[in-house]
Amino acid sequence: MNVVSCQGVMKRYGRGNALRNLSFTLAENSITGLIGRNGAGKTTLLSIIAGLQKQTSGEVRVFSENPFNNLKVSANTIFIHGNMTFPAAMTLSELLQTAGSFYHNWNNQLAERLLEYFSLDPSQNHNNLSKGMKSTFNMIVGLAARCPLTIFDEPTSGMDAGVRKDFYRALLKDYIASPRTIILSSHLLNEVEDILEDILLIKEGEKCLHMTVEDMKEYAIGISGPAAAVESWIAEREIIHQQTAGVNGTYAVVRNVFSEEGLERARLQGLEMTPVSADSLCMYLTSKTKGGIDHVFS
Numbered sequence: 399m400n401v402v403s404c405q406g407v408m409k410r411y412g413r414g415n416a417l418r419n420l421s422f423t424l425a426e427n428s429i430t431g432l433i434g435r436n437g438a439g440k441t442t443l444l445s446i447i448a449g450l451q452k453q454t455s456g457e458v459r460v461f462s463e464n465p466f467n468n469l470k471v472s473a474n475t476i477f478i479h480g481n482m483t484f485p486a487a488m489t490l491s492e493l494l495q496t497a498g499s500f501y502h503n504w505n506n507q508l509a510e511r512l513l514e515y516f517s518l519d520p521s522q523n524h525n526n527l528s529k530g531m532k533s534t535f536n537m538i539v540g541l542a543a544r545c546p547l548t549i550f551d552e553p554t555s556g557m558d559a560g561v562r563k564d565f566y567r568a569l570l571k572d573y574i575a576s577p578r579t580i581i582l583s584s585h586l587l588n589e590v591e592d593i594l595e596d597i598l599l600i601k602e603g604e605k606c607l608h609m610t611v612e613d614m615k616e617y618a619i620g621i622s623g624p625a626a627a628v629e630s631w632i633a634e635r636e637i638i639h640q641q642t643a644g645v646n647g648t649y650a651v652v653r654n655v656f657s658e659e660g661l662e663r664a665r666l667q668g669l670e671m672t673p674v675s676a677d678s679l680c681m682y683l684t685s686k687t688k689g690g691i692d693h694v695f696s
């Protein structure tokens with residue numbers, strides 16, 4: 399069953415389009431990484447799915463319903479993002495109690511254990527926490543709510559490397575204990591790809607790719623060698639990225655549509671073929687130019 403379905407979704411702010419003709423579905427009990435550069439439209443898309451704002455056109459369904467201002471969707475969805483505000487007078491412990499009364503799957507023991515593990519003082523006010531501690535508290539609420547649809551929008555912002563690592567591990571462990579549909583937006587694909595099942599990559603409001611992490615690792619191949627040999631090899635191919643390498647060399651990334659024999663022929667011509675990580679592929683696909691930053695200096 400699909401928990402989220404978007405068909406031709408567009409969101410316009412003034413004269414600019416934040417989302418353009420976006421169509422995809424997310425299956426129940428899966429962890430999807432929503433990946434895109436700054437301004438790609440991640441927060442806009444997530445807030446529409448969470449029912450906080452309306453798309454300009456197209457159809458969005460969450461638990462088969464229109465999510466905007468929908469009680470069923472809000473009771474079954476938690477949206478953790480950097481702009482969350484809490485009543486200034488309430489302590490962390492009171493905030494957890496309030497959250498517990500709203501979310502029917504709330505796991506108080508998990509919330510308290512995580513609060514203790516991350517050394518957050520239950521009698522402290524949310525306003526007095528540092529940026530990273532606020533993100534940690536928000537993440538605890540997001541995990542303990544155990545909502546059927548759990549959305550984390552760049553949840554690790556401000557967290558140090560150790561806390562980020564612990565968070566991803568806690569997310570995976572709790573997902574195994576209590577499967578649900580999780581969407582995790584991030585710029586740092588290399589940190590999260592181990593826990594993701596699929597990746598939805600967006601660029602300037604449009605879908606670039608939506609596939610499993612495994613398929614993404616096979617999607618492209620890197621070719622390097624003398625410039626002339628690389629250029630003749632890639633002449634008829636779909637080039638994703640190209641840059642100079644060393645004095646007379648070229649490194650290119652192309653769609654991986656080669657047979658083993660084809661790759662062997664390339665090796666015999668002195669070309670080196672290397673895998674392209676999901677992280678690098680996302681970076682190349684969302685780059686403004688095929689030459690990356692080198693283009694500015696050429």
Ligand SMILES: Nc1ncnc2c1ncn2[C@@H]1O[C@H](COP(=O)(O)OP(=O)(O)OP(=O)(O)O)[C@@H](O)[C@H]1O
Pocket residue numbers: 411412414415416434435436437438439440441442443
């Ligand atoms: N309330 C708004 N009014 C006008 N334009 C907006 C508004 N919110 C977002 N935008 C524009 O929509 C586009 C997408 O923004 P959005 O915040 O969804 O991107 P994002 O992928 O979450 O970015 P980041 O990774 O930097 O957080 C941007 O061009 C942004 O300037």
